Amino acid sequence: MPDITTALKGCGECPIRHRAVCALCDPPELRELDAIKFYRSFPAGQTIVWAGDQMDFLASVVSGVASLMQTMEDGRTQMVGLLLPSDFLGRPGRGTAAYDVIATTDLVMCCFRKKPFEELMARTPHLSQRLLEMTLDELDAAREWLLLLGRKTAREKLASLLVIFARRDAALRLTRPESEFSFELPLTREAMSNYLGLTLETVSRQFSALKRDGVIRLEGKRRIVIPDFQALLAETGDDSDGGVPS
Amino acid sequence: MPDITTALKGCGECPIRHRAVCALCDPPELRELDAIKFYRSFPAGQTIVWAGDQMDFLASVVSGVASLMQTMEDGRTQMVGLLLPSDFLGRPGRGTAAYDVIATTDLVMCCFRKKPFEELMARTPHLSQRLLEMTLDELDAAREWLLLLGRKTAREKLASLLVIFARRDAALRLTRPESEFSFELPLTREAMSNYLGLTLETVSRQFSALKRDGVIRLEGKRRIVIPDFQALLAETGDDSDGGVPS
DNA sequence: CGCCCTTGTTGATCTCGATCAAGGAAACCG
DNA sequence: CGGTTTCCTTGATCGAGATCAACAAGGGCG
Incomplete structure (x- = not known):
């Protein structure tokens, strides 16, 4: 609950931080969206919507991590969407959720009721263009x-x-990943195994292997230190110029 | 080259067939798009654009199959897009291709030069809404x-x-897949192995296995007969209600 | 027609990641 | 404070799919 206050403050105070919290609430749509937006928070582990359920809102992640999960009839699961802050959830023009949506960590979202949002979309070309982007x-x-899923090895998957x-x-800190960079694992x-199409044992073993080879260090189980970002990049198997040159 | 003529005829003659050939050329954008569209055809196997190349047009597949391919530094490849008739190619607002685009079969596309298309987008909210959809x-x-890539077995992958x-x-024939349904494999x-994240040997073996078990029959190497569509569906591992109930 | 070249099939073997199993460490809680 | 639960690690073994290899079937073309 204090998280909501923080988020609201962030929204009102600093344009840069604001951009990070709700990717949609940017001028010139900002004012109109303000009128219909509201915040919701969820504790880690909670299922936000079940696949097939009615879903009467769209949302943008403010803080925390949500994931879209797909389940096969025999119970195998695969993550099919990983929503980090500023990512968007929901599909305009569809009434029901296609996937389970789960709060992977404590989560705050900026929500818009479906009906007014879609009306606004119809009136505001900028909005659907932004959404398209x-x-x-x-x-x-x-x-x-x-x-990653089709061709990478377990080690390459984890490095990626x-x-x-x-x-x-x-990006959140407005820096670039540099040598001796560290962060908290949000999963x-x-x-992670559900993201990577592996078992959790294999993920754990690959953590140990990367640690053994000096590519990463672990401080506790959740904090990762990357002594040399280029060395980590080399483990992904990607083309050197691949992906966003963030 | 005769293919182009066929496509153009299709565009002018029958609204239903037309819808199948170019998903964008629908009223009311139709007239304006007509002015800037042109057709191009490619023989099977030809690379249409290389990743990183300048790409000064957007397009919609009229007939045939194109695929987006991604390559790792050591040569492993994965298909990341399969474009069948009516599918769209290209990204408004980006100058260069992110992936190799390959004509997997003989291919006809309905193309739009980037500049005029983007101008039209700015003027026509309907167009970007359609593109968003x-x-x-x-x-x-x-x-x-x-x-599919993360959790399915080789057999389930092929069935899917x-x-x-x-x-x-x-959908093209405006029917539903019924018992004793047959079609030509376009790949x-x-x-197929590049789509499925498998080797071609494994794909071949799974074809043999599905044939042995009576799920499919092969007439030659390219024509597939499906005696019982439900039986094939059961092999995909999907939830019974999963996917489009086409 | 015979040759090459592409595409597909099948067999033998190997390997990476799954599975089964045990135990450790930290957080939570009565 | 001990007991339970959750999350993680590590070991032993297994198996699906990769890899290496040989061959078959067309199809285009000189």
Whole structure:
């Protein structure tokens, strides 16, 4: 609950921080969105919506991490969306959720009721253009993810995920990932295994291997230190120029 | 070259067929798009654009199949986009291609030069809304694909791909996939393996296994007969209600 | 027609990651 | 404070799919 206050403060105080908290609430749509937005927070582990449920709002992640999970009939699960701060949730023009949405950490979202949001969309070309841009970014991210799942080894997969975290973290701090860079892992080993298409045991073993080889250090179980970001990048198997040159 | 003529005829003659050939050329944008559209065709195997190349047009697939390919530094490749008739290629607001685009079969595309298309987008809210819808569909497809790559067995992967083909084929014929349904495979074993994150040997073995078990029959190497569509669906591992109930 | 070249099938073997199993460490709580 | 739970690590073994290799079937073309 204190998180909500923080988020609201962030929204009103500093344009830069604001940009980080709600990717949509930017001029000139800002004023109109303000009228219909509200904040919700969820504790870690809570399911926000179940696949197939009615979903009467759209939202943007303010702080924390949410994930979209897909389940097969025999119970196998795969993460199909990882929503970090500023990412968007929901599909305009659709009434029900296609995937389970889970708060992976404590989570605050900036929500918009579906009806007024869609009316605003119809009146505001800028809004759907912005949404198109964000969706295209998400599609690009999904395509990187396809390569990861289809062709990368377990070690490359984990290194790639750590790079994603490092870049997001650096973006929030308005720096670049530098030598001796450290951050908090926002996911459990199990959640990471669901992202990577592995078992949690394999994820754990790859952590140990990267640690053994000096690519990372662990402070406790959740804080990661990256002594040399380039060395980590080299472990991803990606083309040297691949991805966003964040 | 005769293909172009066919496509142009299709565009002018029958609204239903037209919808199938170019998903964008629909009223009321139709007239304005008509002015800037042109057709290009490519022989099977030809690379249309290389990743990183300048890309000064956007396009919609009229007939044939194109694929987006991503390559790792050591040569491993993964298909990250499969463009069937009516699918869209290109990203408004970006100058260079992010992936190799390859004509997997003989291909006809309806192209729009980037500049005029983007000007039209700015003037025509409907157009970016339509594009948003198509991009969201593609994102949903990518998320199904993530589940496939991350968690499905080789057999389930192949069955899932065959279902995708069957549904697309049925949609073009304006029927549903019924018992004793047959169609032409638009991809080589190698292209399928690049879609599925497998080797071509494994794909071939799974074809043999599905054939042995009576789930499919092969007429030659390219024509597939599905005696019982439900039986094929059961092999995908998906929730019974999963995906589009096409 | 015979040759090459692409595409697909099948077999033998190997390996990476899954599975099964045990135990450790930190947080939570009565 | 001990007991439970959650999260993580490590070991032993197994198996699905990769890899290496040989061959078959067309199809285009001189």
